[in-house]
Amino acid sequence: MRKQINEDKPIGKLKMIEDFLPSPEELIEAEETKKITIALSKRSVEFFKRLAERHNTKYQPLIRKLLEKYVDKYSH
Numbered sequence: 001m002r003k004q005i006n007e008d009k010p011i012g013k014l015k016m017i018e019d020f021l022p023s024p025e026e027l028i029e030a031e032e033t034k035k036i037t038i039a040l041s042k043r044s045v046e047f048f049k050r051l052a053e054r055h056n057t058k059y060q061p062l063i064r065k066l067l068e069k070y071v072d073k074y075s076h
Helices: 042-054 059-074
Strands: none
Touching: 042 059
């Protein structure tokens, strides 16, 4: 027979806490995007590809985030 766990009772030095993490749906940012074609220098693309590889991500979102930061700073 399995022993029932009382969630309010401390387990040794540990105590159950309420789940406070957001749901996966809350983590996904729904953002409107528009596809464009852009010609960048080979040097720029290689830079972002190296950076993305170091951080195990894709290079296009890095470029997009950089542009968004620029717009945030200068769109006042």
